[in-house]
Amino acid sequence: MDKATVGLEASKLECIEVDKLHLSADTNEIISNYDEETPAFEKRMSRYCRKVDIRILIYAIVLCMFNQSDRSAIGVAKVVGLESDLGMTKNDFNIAASLFTVGYLSLEVFSNFVLKRVGASKLLPTLGILWGCVCALQGVIRTKAELYVMRVLLGMTECGFTAGILLTMSFFYPKSRLTGRVAFFYVSAPLANALSGPLASGLSQIHHATIKRWQWVFILEGVLTVVVALFGYYILQDHPEKCTFLNDDDKDFIVTHKKGEGSLGGSQQLTFADTKRALLDWQLWVMTLATFSAWISCGSISVFAPELINELGFTSTQSQAMSALPSIFGAIAMLLAGHTVRLCGSHWLAGVLALSIALLGT
Numbered sequence: 001m002d003k004a005t006v007g008l009e010a011s012k013l014e015c016i017e018v019d020k021l022h023l024s025a026d027t028n029e030i031i032s033n034y035d036e037e038t039p040a041f042e043k044r045m046s047r048y049c050r051k052v053d054i055r056i057l058i059y060a061i062v063l064c065m066f067n068q069s070d071r072s073a074i075g076v077a078k079v080v081g082l083e084s085d086l087g088m089t090k091n092d093f094n095i096a097a098s099l100f101t102v103g104y105l106s107l108e109v110f111s112n113f114v115l116k117r118v119g120a121s122k123l124l125p126t127l128g129i130l131w132g133c134v135c136a137l138q139g140v141i142r143t144k145a146e147l148y149v150m151r152v153l154l155g156m157t158e159c160g161f162t163a164g165i166l167l168t169m170s171f172f173y174p175k176s177r178l179t180g181r182v183a184f185f186y187v188s189a190p191l192a193n194a195l196s197g198p199l200a201s202g203l204s205q206i207h208h209a210t211i212k213r214w215q216w217v218f219i220l221e222g223v224l225t226v227v228v229a230l231f232g233y234y235i236l237q238d239h240p241e242k243c244t245f246l247n248d249d250d251k252d253f254i255v256t257h258k259k260g261e262g263s264l265g266g267s268q269q270l271t272f273a274d275t276k277r278a279l280l281d282w283q284l285w286v287m288t289l290a291t292f293s294a295w296i297s298c299g300s301i302s303v304f305a306p307e308l309i310n311e312l313g314f315t316s317t318q319s320q321a322m323s324a325l326p327s328i329f330g331a332i333a334m335l336l337a338g339h340t341v342r343l344c345g346s347h348w349l350a351g352v353l354a355l356s357i358a359l360l361g362t
Contacts, residue, residue, distance in 0.1 A: 045177070045257075048250050052172045055245050057181055059235045060165045061188040063128055066225040067161055068192035070135040071100060071154065073221050075303040075323070076196070077138075077214035079316045085212060086144045096147050097303050103155025111160030112167050119238035120168040124161060128229025131157035136222025139215040171239040172254070175261055183334060189298075190330035196221075198321050205317070290351065297358055301326055 074082070074097060083093055115123050134157055138150045166182065173181055206216045237243040240254045278284060305323040310316060333354070344350040 044253060045174070048246075048254060049173065049177050051245060051250070053181070055235060056168070056172060056237065057184065059232065060169070061185055063124075063225075063228055063232065064162070064165065064185065064188040065192035065195065066128070066221070066228055067131070067158060068189045069196035070131060070221055070225055071158060072193060072196060072303055073135065073217050074138075074151070075306045076320050077217050079306045079310050079319055080213040080217070082214040085214070086141070086147060088144050092144050096144065096151050099148055099151040100155040103152035104159045105155075106159070107156050108159040108163065111163050115160065115164045115167060120164060121233065121236045121238050124164050124168075124236055125229045125232030127157055127161050127164075128232060129226050131161075132222045132225030132229055134222070135225060136219050139211075139218035139222070168236070168239075172237075172243075174254070174257055183337060187331050187334045190327035190334065193327035194324040194331065196324075198324060290355070294355060294358065298330075 078093055082088070088096075131154055134150060134154045138147065138154075141147050141150060165185065169181055169185070170178060206213065208216070211219070237245070240246060240251050243251065246254075305326065306316075306319045309322050310319040314322065337350070337354075340353065341347055341350040344353060
């Protein structure tokens with residue numbers, strides 16, 4: 001073999017070794033991006049979650065605040081003349097408040113099936129517009145029968161929102177990052193009640209020749225909801241695979257990770273087997289019972305607190321402002337829930353402690 005041939009073979013070997021080094025470096029980078037124990041993975045996941053937080057979580061919290069405010073606006077309207085103007089007596093108001101739940105439960109079961117077919121970017125903003133319109137229409141009713149109908153319709157239009165947002169969040173966030181985001185999302189409920197009292201108090205001070213104070217509460221809150229909901233067509237996304245604000249690397253990263261943890265992706269169809277498996281899980285029914293019990297008291301406070309405070313001798317304006325206090329402390333408690341779990345050493349004990357305190361308060 002001559003020197004020229006030897007030199008050529010040596011050059012080939014050097015090129016192969018260089019290619020191996022590059023391949024090894026690329027492989028190590030890929031592995032580090034998907035290995036949960038590496039700093040590179042944590043950095044990549046944090047960067048991805050921040051993108052989703054800014055575009056989806058913050059908007060979901062804002063729209064949920066309007067959701068909670070619209071359903072509890074009837075409590076403020078009662079204090080500023082709703083009952084007397086509609087000729088309501090005895091339990092008429094209680095019936096109107098309860099009919100919201102009838103409408104809510106009538107379509108709640110089917111909401112997530114519709115979400116999977118239609119997509120969050122279309123369904124959730126549409127629901128926001130619909131319940132905003134229904135809320136505003138409560139401001140033009142003339143009889144208690146019309147109020148009953150509006151309350152049922154309000155429940156029907158709101159029913160798919162919370163479940164839809166939670167399902168959408170489960171598409172975007174990994175299991176390890178989902179719990180904290182859900183907690184922040186649920187903070188929007190007491191925060192909405194805390195802000196809706198003073199807001200409605202201000203709205204009820206508007207004096208008009210033909211539009212009464214309680215009508216302003218419904219009309220303006222409904223219109224504001226419609227405006228906020230319109231932005232959802234641009235902000236909300238169906239699932240990571242079709243997300244417009246994520247680049248291809250982010251999409252591959254989260255899709256690969258969620259497949260590894262066995263999560264149901266947003267592009268996958270929800271089958272009857274998936275539904276059956278969930279319905280046969282005893283933990284689901286225990287959680288349902290606990291949540292049902294807790295929200296009975298929470299819902300009652302948000303609707304009836306202004307009236308109860310008013311009957312203690314406070315003015316209607318003071319009653320609406322003071323009704324925010326339970327919600328303020330509720331929001332603080334939610335933010336401290338993680339610390340409570342760590343102190344108790346158990347989610348079960350932390351839940352019992354929280355519900356016991358709620359029982360004493362109600």
